Amino acid sequence: MKLLDLFSEDARPAIQPEAAAIEISGLAVDSRAVKPGDLFFALAGAKTDGVRFVEAAVAAGAVAVAGNHPPVGGCRVPFVRIANPRRELAQASARFFPRQPATIAAVTGTSGKTSVAAFTRQIWQRLGFQAASIGTIGLVSPKRTVYGSLTTPDPVALHRQLDEITRDGVTHLAFEASSHGLDQLRLDGVRVNAGGFTNLSRDHMDYHPDVAHYLAAKLRLFGDLVVDGGAAVISADHDCSPEVIEAARQRKLVTMTVGRNGDGAGEGIRVAASAIDGFAQRIELEHRGRRTSIHLPLVGEFQIENAVVAAGLAIGTGSDPAQVFAALETLEGAKGRLERVGEFNGAPIFVDYAHKPDALTKALQALRPYTQRKLVVVFGAGGDRDAGKRPLMGAIAAENADEVIITDDNPRSENPAAIRAAIIAAAKGATEIGDRTEAIGKAIAGLAKGDVLLIAGKGHETGQIIGDRVLPFSDHDAVASALAEAVA
Numbered sequence: 383m384k385l386l387d388l389f390s391e392d393a394r395p396a397i398q399p400e401a402a403a404i405e406i407s408g409l410a411v412d413s414r415a416v417k418p419g420d421l422f423f424a425l426a427g428a429k430t431d432g433v434r435f436v437e438a439a440v441a442a443g444a445v446a447v448a449g450n451h452p453p454v455g456g457c458r459v460p461f462v463r464i465a466n467p468r469r470e471l472a473q474a475s476a477r478f479f480p481r482q483p484a485t486i487a488a489v490t491g492t493s494g495k496t497s498v499a500a501f502t503r504q505i506w507q508r509l510g511f512q513a514a515s516i517g518t519i520g521l522v523s524p525k526r527t528v529y530g531s532l533t534t535p536d537p538v539a540l541h542r543q544l545d546e547i548t549r550d551g552v553t554h555l556a557f558e559a560s561s562h563g564l565d566q567l568r569l570d571g572v573r574v575n576a577g578g579f580t581n582l583s584r585d586h587m588d589y590h591p592d593v594a595h596y597l598a599a600k601l602r603l604f605g606d607l608v609v610d611g612g613a614a615v616i617s618a619d620h621d622c623s624p625e626v627i628e629a630a631r632q633r634k635l636v637t638m639t640v641g642r643n644g645d646g647a648g649e650g651i652r653v654a655a656s657a658i659d660g661f662a663q664r665i666e667l668e669h670r671g672r673r674t675s676i677h678l679p680l681v682g683e684f685q686i687e688n689a690v691v692a693a694g695l696a697i698g699t700g701s702d703p704a705q706v707f708a709a710l711e712t713l714e715g716a717k718g719r720l721e722r723v724g725e726f727n728g729a730p731i732f733v734d735y736a737h738k739p740d741a742l743t744k745a746l747q748a749l750r751p752y753t754q755r756k757l758v759v760v761f762g763a764g765g766d767r768d769a770g771k772r773p774l775m776g777a778i779a780a781e782n783a784d785e786v787i788i789t790d791d792n793p794r795s796e797n798p799a800a801i802r803a804a805i806i807a808a809a810k811g812a813t814e815i816g817d818r819t820e821a822i823g824k825a826i827a828g829l830a831k832g833d834v835l836l837i838a839g840k841g842h843e844t845g846q847i848i849g850d851r852v853l854p855f856s857d858h859d860a861v862a863s864a865l866a867e868a869v870a
């Protein structure tokens with residue numbers, strides 16, 4: 383593709399004629415990933431500035447560079463000076479990889495994104511569509527499953543995947559819009575037909591200066607990204623809900639409110655009643671004034687919110703409500719989201735991805751009804767992430783569980799003992815066992831009938847990040863080997 387064709391009208395006047403005709407064979411944001419023929423985008427980031435790596439990118443074969451200022455020593459290949467490199471990058475990625483599924487739904491919110499994306503995909507699949515999802519657990523589509531590392535991939539990786547799955551025949555995509563992704567304009571080239579919003583609580587305070595900034599990033603989904611005339615599906619059950627609904631209405635999006643306070647008489651979905659039914663729930667939904675009773679095969683009250691946001695996204699993009707509600711009866715939880723992975727002495731063991739305060743509260747509250755004796759929790763906190771959440775999570779565990787074991791999550795570059803100490807300072811009476819396998823083993827060995835064990839924080843993850851090494855590790859495997867040992 384010619385360089386000129388990758389840029390917006392705003393940027394084109396700055397492009398020299400000899401640069402305009404350069405043939406570009408790929409895009410890169412990281413000098414270490416540059417291939418010969420690539421256009422390198424030099425982005426100012428949180429840790430460093432891509433402009434420092436222009437020379438390395440050119441040495442690796444970049445034939446042109448774009449950014450908001452050239453390197454001090456000049457640039458050996460044409461440099462395209464642009465005011466907003468991240469926006470141009472997103473749009474250039476969409477031009478370079480032009481295919482996108484015809485129907486795209488994106489979901490944001492502090493908790494529930496992965497679950498909503500997985501549920502929306504499953505609903506569409508049930509209705510006979512070729513459907514995919516992209517997010518924390520990677521890409522899941524009929525022809526390929528790729529483990530992911532970021533919740534919202536960078537624009538080049540994202541659009542490459544959109545192009546590939548569309549070529550595979552995928553017509554419906556649900557993906558997660560993280561606040562980082564929204565703030566860094568990673569999604570600004572995607573044609574989003576419907577946006578979903580779950581909830582807002584404390585998260586990523588190491589990145590966002592305050593909660594207002596965090597919410598503003600999330601609101602970009604409705605303010606800037608959903609196409610004109612598209613749908614907004616918003617959980618109406620939270621303090622922040624009115625602000626989100628207002629953002630959608632300002633854009634004149636077709637706004638569907640869902641949840642206990644959802645507009646069941648109109649276009650939204652109201653949860654009129656719910657009750658636990660073994661490891662499932664019975665829920666009564668109202669939509670356009672009509673009631674439907676559903677058996678939702680998932681544990682955890684919070685999954686009702688995720689299910690109705692997903693149902694709203696399917697309805698908001700044109701699916702038949704009765705078929706969508708029927709599909710809810712066959713939903714499977716996303717891997718490691720309040721997943722029952724086994725039992726010992728009759729006590730069920732759950733793996734969950736709660737790694738932030740509100741999620742830990744919700745997961746523990748969800749398991750209390752199953753507990754006749756002790757509710758036991760094993761968890762830690764990730765290193766190089768918001769340190770402020772550590773004591774909050776310690777206090778939540780002490781308050782909502784009967785036995786607390788503090789262990790390691792992904793320590794990354796931090797001292798694991800210091801992370802544990804910050805949690806334990808607020809979790810009176812907690813036991814400390816740094817090694818996660820050992821912590822899980824001890825917790826399981828101590829279980830008796832009537833107990834419930836929650837292992838929180840790592841969910842689907844298959845590695846433990848210690849320093850800059852990723853060691854193979856999974857809570858699922860740790861449970862399996864502890865169970866095998868306990869029985870032997």
Ligand SMILES: CC(=O)N[C@H]1[C@@H](OP(=O)(O)OP(=O)(O)OC[C@H]2O[C@@H](n3ccc(=O)[nH]c3=O)[C@H](O)[C@@H]2O)O[C@H](CO)[C@@H](O)[C@@H]1O[C@H](C)C(=O)N[C@@H](C)C(=O)N[C@H](CCC(=O)O)C(=O)O
Binds near residue numbers: 427430433532
């Ligand atoms: C804080 C953050 O979001 N960082 C992301 C961001 O990096 P950045 O622009 O700040 O990068 P930087 O390290 O300052 O470097 C600046 C530029 O120099 C480039 N560079 C750097 C070094 C080099 O040798 N050569 C080179 O070209 C970098 O590629 C970058 O373009 O843009 C990069 C490219 O898109 C991302 O890879 C990187 O994700 C890092 C790895 C990360 O850990 N991100 C996490 C926090 C994240 O994004 N999480 C969210 C939310 C998760 C959730 O749902 O809870 C997610 O969507 O996954």
Ligand SMILES: Nc1ncnc2c1ncn2[C@@H]1O[C@H](COP(=O)(O)OP(=O)(O)OP(=O)(O)O)[C@@H](O)[C@H]1O
Binds near residue numbers: 496533684718
């Ligand atoms: N609607 C919800 N409300 C509150 N807590 C929830 C909700 N949905 C999920 N959770 C909790 O959050 C955890 C993560 O859920 P999920 O992966 O679906 O969310 P996410 O928004 O994708 O999270 P992340 O940002 O970490 O990728 C779950 O394991 C559960 O503990």
Ligand SMILES: N[C@H](CCC[C@H](N)C(=O)O)C(=O)O
Binds near residue numbers: 763
């Ligand atoms: N997307 C989140 C995942 C956190 C998972 C948890 N296990 C941890 O390592 O803190 C992050 O990168 O902050």
Ligand SMILES: [Mg+2]
Binds near residue numbers: 517518533
């Ligand atoms: Mg996620």
